[in-house]
Amino acid sequence: MLTPEDKDLLAKKGISEQQIIEQLACFEKGFPFLKLDAAASIDKGIMAPAESEMKEYLEAWDTYKQGEKTIVKFVPASGAASRMFKNLFEFLGADYEAPKTDFEKKFFDHIHGFAFYNDLNAACLDNTGKNIDALIAEKNYKPVVANLLEAVGLNYGALPKGLLKFHRYADGVRTPLEEHLVEGALYAAGKTGKVNVHFTVSTEHRELFKRLVDEKVATYAQKYGVEFNVSFSEQKPSTDTIAADMANNPFRDKNGNLLFRPGGHGALIENLNDVDADVVFVKNIDNVVPDSFKCSTVIFKKVIAGVLVSLQERIFKYLELIDSGKYSHDQVEEMIHFLQEELYVKNPETKLLEDAELILYIKSKLNRPLRVCGMVKNVGEPGGGPFLAVNPDGTVSLQILESSQIDLKDPEKKAMFEK
Numbered sequence: 046m047l048t049p050e051d052k053d054l055l056a057k058k059g060i061s062e063q064q065i066i067e068q069l070a071c072f073e074k075g076f077p078f079l080k081l082d083a084a085a086s087i088d089k090g091i092m093a094p095a096e097s098e099m100k101e102y103l104e105a106w107d108t109y110k111q112g113e114k115t116i117v118k119f120v121p122a123s124g125a126a127s128r129m130f131k132n133l134f135e136f137l138g139a140d141y142e143a144p145k146t147d148f149e150k151k152f153f154d155h156i157h158g159f160a161f162y163n164d165l166n167a168a169c170l171d172n173t174g175k176n177i178d179a180l181i182a183e184k185n186y187k188p189v190v191a192n193l194l195e196a197v198g199l200n201y202g203a204l205p206k207g208l209l210k211f212h213r214y215a216d217g218v219r220t221p222l223e224e225h226l227v228e229g230a231l232y233a234a235g236k237t238g239k240v241n242v243h244f245t246v247s248t249e250h251r252e253l254f255k256r257l258v259d260e261k262v263a264t265y266a267q268k269y270g271v272e273f274n275v276s277f278s279e280q281k282p283s284t285d286t287i288a289a290d291m292a293n294n295p296f297r298d299k300n301g302n303l304l305f306r307p308g309g310h311g312a313l314i315e316n317l318n319d320v321d322a323d324v325v326f327v328k329n330i331d332n333v334v335p336d337s338f339k340c341s342t343v344i345f346k347k348v349i350a351g352v353l354v355s356l357q358e359r360i361f362k363y364l365e366l367i368d369s370g371k372y373s374h375d376q377v378e379e380m381i382h383f384l385q386e387e388l389y390v391k392n393p394e395t396k397l398l399e400d401a402e403l404i405l406y407i408k409s410k411l412n413r414p415l416r417v418c419g420m421v422k423n424v425g426e427p428g429g430g431p432f433l434a435v436n437p438d439g440t441v442s443l444q445i446l447e448s449s450q451i452d453l454k455d456p457e458k459k460a461m462f463e464k
Contacts, residue, residue, distance in 0.1 A: 059283035085431035102351025122330035160210040168198040224333035230269035284312035
């Protein structure tokens with residue numbers, strides 16, 4: 046039963062009562078697994094361009110950037126750093142004082158190498174009167190960790206990953222936010238040298254992000270000869286999910302208020318949809334490397350973009366041909382071949398369709414956003430992977446799926462997932 050206060054809260058979030066009913070129903074009945082056709086591979090849907098092809102794609106991207114196009118680098122940046130420090134939080138709460146686990150020992154063995162070392166050393170001096178080396182020498186390890194994680198020190202345990210110092214250079218240190226600015230300058234600058242970077246952030250940390258951008262952006266603009274246009278948005282409250290108790294009733298906090306949880310990164314599709322651009326690069330905030338590894342990152346980002354604009358050019362030509370109404374049967378066959386062999390969109394029913402129906406089908410599959418993703422080899426790390434999945438309309442297409450979308454109790458599906 047929803048109270049008037051509940052209804053006011055729902056109205057503020059932009060969530061309807063019907064959505065709450067549907068969310069609770071999903072908790073009860075579960076979510077259906079997706080039907081899989083196959084695991085994607087080099088033979089099925091994954092492109093592995095030769096060096097000569099890569100050169101062509103790099104040239105295609107460089108040519109595209111010289112046009113009047115809007116390019117945006119979209120960075121989901123609301124992720125909290127708390128999970129990164131799980132082991133250190135456990136150490137703080139442990140009933141022993143000296144490092145015991147391999148992780149704890151490694152942390153202290155390498156503490157001088159962290160980009161945040163100088164900040165942490167200063168915090169330890171301010172709060173304990175001793176530097177890190179002095180604390181370690183007297184086997185007083187926990188104050189070091191407390192000064193890293195807690196509000197009295199650097200507060201890294203409560204900050205978003207984008208604001209932590211990740212990499213150390215001869216001329217200073219960089220946060221992931223700064224590394225994304227650098228990346229943007231290296232592959233996303235348009236004809237005028239403008240680099241558009243959009244960060245999605247949490248409400249409580251937005252000002253911290255803005256402050257860091259204001260502090261650093263001029264330095265990187267001068268260093269790379271570009272102009273940055275940095276914008277922010279927050280995950281929409283309308284994508285939140287109701288929390289439920291064990292009886293599947295809406296969960297309430299100690300003050301009797303409904304409790305909601307923010308949606309995962311998938312909820313940011315709403316923010317992405319609000320971005321007005323011709324090409325959008327999407328990359329998580331913590332997926333960054335130092336300059337010594339950036340060469341391959343930049344090359345492959347450009348290759349991916351070159352693949353995108355090359356495919357898009359062909360798609361636009363086919364759509365213009367369809368709209369003209371002046372196409373031959375051979376051209377229809379060519380478009381079907383393009384869909385099946387290059388976009389890897391399969392439909393077993395196309396052989397049964399007349400040309401007029403076929404054209405409507407082709408147009409529906411071509412006239413929509415295009416996504417090109419870089420894949421890495423599966424070496425057993427957690428996370429999703431690329432599959433050929435069956436869509437509600439019976440077609441088969443490439444999708445990146447998480448393990449929760451796959452019935453891993455089915456031996457055939459489990460084998461696909463492990464491939």
